[in-house]
Amino acid sequence: MFTFGQIPACFELDVSDDKRALTLTFSDLQATIGGSNSPMPMSTRVFSLVLPLERDERDEKRVEIEFIVQGSILSLEGATATLVCSVNGQTTVSEFPGASEQSVVQKLSSRQKLHPSFGFVFFCCSDETQEIRPPRRT
DSSP states (O other): OEEEOOOOOOSEEOOOOTTTTTTESSSSSSOOOOTBBBOOSSSEEEEEEEEEEEEOOOOOEEEEEEEEEEEEEEOOOTTEEEEEEEETEEEEEEEESEEEEEEEEEEEEEEEEEEEEEEOOOOOOEEEOOOOOOOOOO
């Protein structure tokens, strides 16, 4: 049986009693553009985490990990949102055009040789596209 080892907690974390599942919860992980907090036309947020894996010597030498990201996207007219999730080298990219408001579920599943750790990267980007006009000639 494979379990997650000791994990440093700098966010809300819930580990199952059998240590075979965990949930990370973020209350305010967002990329916001416009307004006083971010006057620039692009904003990004990145979160990465490497989790230690422990195994019993009787276990197989391969591990299967399913990873699910859930959240919501709200992008206004003239803006786009991009979500990138990568788990141990398997990557998904999702783009959401302007005027989108929807729930998102990304699932990644990986079966591979057992390593002593499991890596995850989450990247979100908001980009306010602006009409590009040629310079005026005088």
